[in-house]
Amino acid sequence: MAQVLEFRLPDLGEGLTEAEIVRWLVEVGDVVAVDQPVVEVETAKAMVDVPCPYAGVVTARFGEEGSELPVGSPLITVAVGAPASDPDSDAGTEGSGNVLVGYGTTEAPARRRRVRREQQVPVPVNGRSAAPEVVEGPVPVISPLVRRLARENGLDLRELTGSGPDGLILRADVEYALRAAASPGRPAPALTPETTVASPATASPTPAGTRVPLKGVRGAVADKLSRSRSEIPDATCWVDADATELMRARAAMNGAGGPKISLLALLARICTAALARFPELNSTVDTAAREIVRLDAVHLGFAAQTERGLVVPVVKDAHARDAESLSAEFARLTEAARTGTLTPAELTGGTFTLNNYGVFGVDGSTPIINHPEAAMLGVGRIIPKPWVHEGELAVRQVVQLSLTFDHRVCDGGTAGGFLRYVADCVEQPAVLLRTL
Incomplete structure (x- = not known):
């Protein structure tokens, strides 16, 4: 006798309360194995596959592709122990009882038992479409x-x-x-x-326009930025720096063989060294307790623009990594952001953000702090500019650096000291040798 079990959209963690169904991976009547992904969903954090903890035959699906479901609402029902025409069916296997979003918890899922949606492919016959x-x-x-x-x-x-x-x-x-x-x-x-x-003829004279739903990544970004603006009294300071020597140092590193070192990794290494000197900026404010919490580890977020919008992957324990390790982790997280495979854990827990908006061809910006962090370092484009170098006018590679900070955690002297140290390291990379 088959037992019908209901699988509900699991708690996706990190305050996520809903998800949009992007694509169903099973049909009603399909045989599924334990921990086989059954639906692809998009949350405010990432695109993930949701595995089912039961093995059996799918008897119902809830929600159409493109619709949003709250956490805890039914996703599918599975008849466990139901007879299956396929002798290789796993339909009587007990469920794992575990759902780890985006990953399976046992071996690879069994192959599909039914033909999935079909694709119509035109076949040319004698040069004409058939x-x-x-x-x-x-x-x-x-x-x-x-x-x-x-x-x-x-x-x-x-x-x-x-x-x-x-x-x-x-x-x-x-x-x-x-x-x-x-x-x-x-x-x-x-x-x-x-x-x-378009406005109907009988309605108010509101002009025709385009409505973009604030949901998914865009909705989460809107909520976080609004909260940051309403809670954090931020201020911004900036400075121009001569990055010529930093660019030369990077070229020398990469010319020596081995994995290539990215400019972002060098800037991140400078950030972690500066935060070691000015730990006030690696903190958060507990408004309920009226306390500033200074954090031991530096989990460095960096802004990445994708088709789905702006996301901020986090390099965990950036303070314990060298430039080579940072380069590899930046590359891995950037590729995951591009393909939409970042996990919620890789998008949360940041303590400080590095925003390289120079990739958009701009010099400066006054960004909004990534709540609940306390500061963000902005880096503009590096371009040739006239610069007084060793008492003479020369063409140098110049960059504008900015620091937006929560004025509750420190005063302008601390913020200025942090930014000046970053600029000194950019202009004279040998300054970093003191902390290596």
Whole structure:
């Protein structure tokens, strides 16, 4: 006798209360193994696969792709112990009882027992397109954002032939199809996964515009920045620095062989050395207890722009890493951010943020502190500028550095001392030898 068990959206941790269903990985009637991912969801922190703790036959799914579910709401029901036509079925196996978001807790999941959604691939015959041929497998799409773009505009991805490697459907493929569908006789404007809202004739004279839902990553960023602005009395100081010697030092390091050292890693190493001298800036404020909590470890966050928006991965124990280790960790986290595979643990727990907005081609900024941290170091672009060097005018590689800090944790003297030390290390990297 089969027992039907209900699997609910698990607590995703770090204050996350809801998730958006991006893609179902199982259909009703599929046989699932213990810890097999059953749905891909997007939280305010990351894109993760949710594994099911039961083995059996899926009897129901709750929620459509694109809908949001609160933590604790039903995801699927599974008939445990149900008979299966496949003799290799694991459907009687007891559940693990564990759900670790984004990872399995046992061996790899069993293969799917049913054919997944089919892809229609046109097959050319004598140079002309023939009836579509049915091919097993999911429609290959470069990212969930592209899938959402098609879904929100009513486009069936199975009717497209991707221009990417191995038929991968790119955003350009979807936008081209949408333009063609909108106006066969003339080009249509590019569409985005947003809803254009026009004011009805009988409504108030609100102009037509585009409404973008504040949810997912964008919603989480909005909430955190609003809280930071309302709670933290911040101030910003800045200084120009001659980065010529730092660039030369990096070139010498990379010319000596071995793994390449990134500029971001060198700036991070300077940050951790400065925080060792000015620990007030590696702290947080406990407003309920009216206490400043100075933190022992430096968990360094860094801003990374992705298709899903701005995320801040965290390099744990940055103070204990050398430049080579920092380079490797920055590269790993940046790639995970680009592919949307960062885990909640990799996006939380930061104590200080390094914001390299110079990659956007700008010199300066006054960023909002990443609550509940107490400070953020900003780095602008490094470009040739006239500079007085050793008493003479010369062309040097100049960068603007800024420090935004919580004025509750320190005064301007401490903030200025921190920033001046960072600038000294940028101008004379040998200053760092004192702390190595």
